[in-house]
Amino acid sequence: MRKLAVLLALWLLFDVGGSCVQKKYVALTFDDGPSGKYTAALLDILSEKKVPATFFLCGYRVEQYPALTARIAQEGHEIGLHGFAHAYFSELSDASLQEELSRECCLIGETAGFPPKLVRPPGGILPALPLHPPLTDYSVILWSVDSRDWASNDSAAIVRRVVNAVSPGDIILMHDASSSSVNATAQIIDSLQQQGFTFITVSSLAAAYGVSLDAGCIYHKFGS
Ligand code: NI
Numbered sequence: 001m002r003k004l005a006v007l008l009a010l011w012l013l014f015d016v017g018g019s020c021v022q023k024k025y026v027a028l029t030f031d032d033g034p035s036g037k038y039t040a041a042l043l044d045i046l047s048e049k050k051v052p053a054t055f056f057l058c059g060y061r062v063e064q065y066p067a068l069t070a071r072i073a074q075e076g077h078e079i080g081l082h083g084f085a086h087a088y089f090s091e092l093s094d095a096s097l098q099e100e101l102s103r104e105c106c107l108i109g110e111t112a113g114f115p116p117k118l119v120r121p122p123g124g125i126l127p128a129l130p131l132h133p134p135l136t137d138y139s140v141i142l143w144s145v146d147s148r149d150w151a152s153n154d155s156a157a158i159v160r161r162v163v164n165a166v167s168p169g170d171i172i173l174m175h176d177a178s179s180s181s182v183n184a185t186a187q188i189i190d191s192l193q194q195q196g197f198t199f200i201t202v203s204s205l206a207a208a209y210g211v212s213l214d215a216g217c218i219y220h221k222f223g224s
Contacts, residue, residue, distance in 0.1 A: 024168040024197045027205040028053040028185065029143065031082055031120060033176040034061050034068035042176045043068075043075060045186045051199040052076050055176070056120040056141075059084030059104035066111045073112035078201035080118030080141060081105060089121045089135070090128075097127075098134040117215070118202060126218075136216035141202055143173035144221035147188075149181040158184035163191050169209055169223025171202060 033039045033055055046053055055072050057079060062069045072079060083089065084104040089097055101119065109115035119138040131140065145165045149158045158180060162172055172188075174181055189199065206213045209222035 022168075023208070024195075025200050025205055025208045026166055026168065026170050026172060026192065026197050027202045028172050028174060028188070028199055029056060029120070029141070029202065030054070030174050030176045031056045031122075032061070032086065033057055034065040034072065035176050036065055036068070038178065038182050039065070039068050039072070039176045041179075042182045042185060043071060043077075045182065045189070046077070047075055049186070049189050049193075051189055052078070052201050052204070053199070054078040054080060054118070054141075054202040056080045056082035056118075057104075057108065058082050058086050059100075059107055060086075062104070062107050062111055069108065069111045070113075073114070078118070078203055079108055079112055079114075080116045080120055080202070081108070081138065082120050083122055086122045088123060088125050090125050092127075094133065101134050101138070117213070131216050131218070138215055139213040140218040141171065142218060142220045143171045145170045145172045147172060147174045147181075147184065149174050149184060150177065153178060153180045155180040155184040155187065159187045159191065162188050166192060166197070168197070169205065169221050171205070171219070171221050 030053060034057060055077055081101055081104050084100045092100060105115045117138060118141050120141050124142050145162055147158050147162050152158055200208065203213060205222050211222050
């Protein structure tokens with residue numbers, strides 16, 4: 001009888017505790033690809049670790065690497081726009097930006113099978129607010145944790161910067177543009193998974209925190 005009571009107490013503790021624990025979600029995002037040199041290795045790591053990510057691609061690179069672009073989509077990752085030529089949006093006229101985004105959107109639609117609804121401006125630099133067309137046609141995704149992987153070839157430093165800064169709902173900025181970024185990604189995944197984090201795409205991250213991704217709105221992170 002006493003054994004039964006202990007078992008019941010343990011079950012209740014586990015069950016109540018389990019239902020109270022909120023899952024910790026984060027999104028890895030990679031800008032400026034696809035890269036003929038690094039994206040395939042990155043996709044291998046994400047596939048091996050079963051981690052979906054979000055890629056903000058450049059149109060000129062999609063044109064250069066259509067098979068890699070298709071592979072990104074086929075392997076369950078999300079794709080967003082990063083501009084056709086990686087020009088700063090603040091330096092383009094509305095008409096040029098329209099051309100830049102619609103050209104890239106069509107190309108990714110043809111190559112990956114669906115036109116993106118997300119956009120990330122190069123450098124995170126937007127034209128003067130409030131947002132106006134054509135940016136109001138997309139959800140603008142910035143970030144809350146900057147790996148600064150573009151500024152360092154020290155993968156351990158990149159890992160530390162991300163792992164020390166991250167909290168649930170964060171959007172992590174990285175680039176598939178160097179071997180240190182690719183190596184850091186594997187370590188960031190391992191370390192954060194050990195801390196109980198689950199990696200999902202940006203759209204899934206919004207949904208996990210009850211946020212609807214609206215066109216014409218800017219997002220840095222989700223949750224509190
Ligand atoms: Ni960029």
